[in-house]
Amino acid sequence: MAQIKLTKGKLLIAEPSILNDSSFNRSVILLSEHNEEGSIGFIINKPSKFVLGDLLPEIESDLIIYKGGPVSKENLYFVHRVPHLIPNSVTIADGIFWGGDFDAVQELLINNTLGKDDIRFFLGYSGWSKNQLQDELDTTSWIVIENKYQNIFDVSDQSFWKDQLMRFGGEYKLWANAPENPSLN
Incomplete structure (x- = not known):
């Protein structure tokens, strides 16, 4: 598989080789920053048990x-x-932004x-120090793909990782269809 240049806005797909890593098992990460100092991203396909109103009771919101x-x-x-609508946002890629004025977010x-x-x-976030992410790419922990989604927030949490692996074909199809916990099989 041809390697895509590592830049912010790309998606990192967890390789099956890191299935034992509880933080990144079956993860898809939106790379929000990548420079000579390191990298930052957010796992976009793992909802928590919380909604926004649980953490900020003054905001009645059921956003996951x-x-x-x-x-x-x-x-x-x-x-x-x-x-x-949100001042001081940082561009990640076309149509995707990170952070900004949280007071404005609360009001909205x-x-x-x-x-x-x-x-x-x-x-939380996913972070890598200088050269750490490249080292992980070299040891086949991640696959880098272009983010071709019109709205990254529309993707299915449950099947996003599997769908990406199925597109790669070959042995990836086997891993995509493997149960999340093989001991329960």
Whole structure:
């Protein structure tokens, strides 16, 4: 499989070789930052048991909070598609933005201006130090793909990882169809 250049906005698909890693098993990560200092991303296909209203009771919201990764799991992060509504947003890629003015986000949520197609919240993030992610790519922990999704928030949480592996074909189809916990088989 040809290697795609590692840049922010790409998706990282967990290789079957890391199935024993509880943080990244069957993960798809949106790479939000990648530079000479390191990389940051958010796992986009692992919902937590929390909704936004659980963490911010002043905001009556049933937006699902996702497990962004194993770093700073006590902090809330967000990725969105509405930089015109959220000042100080950072561009990840075409139509995808990270962070911004959280007071504006709260106001938009209270006014029911933002929905699940506009914003996604994460507890924690996935982070790599300088050259760490490239080392993991070299040891076949991740597959880098272009993000070709019009709205990344529309993808299915349950089948997104499997769907990506099925596209790769060959032995990946076998892994895609393997049970999440083989001991239960």
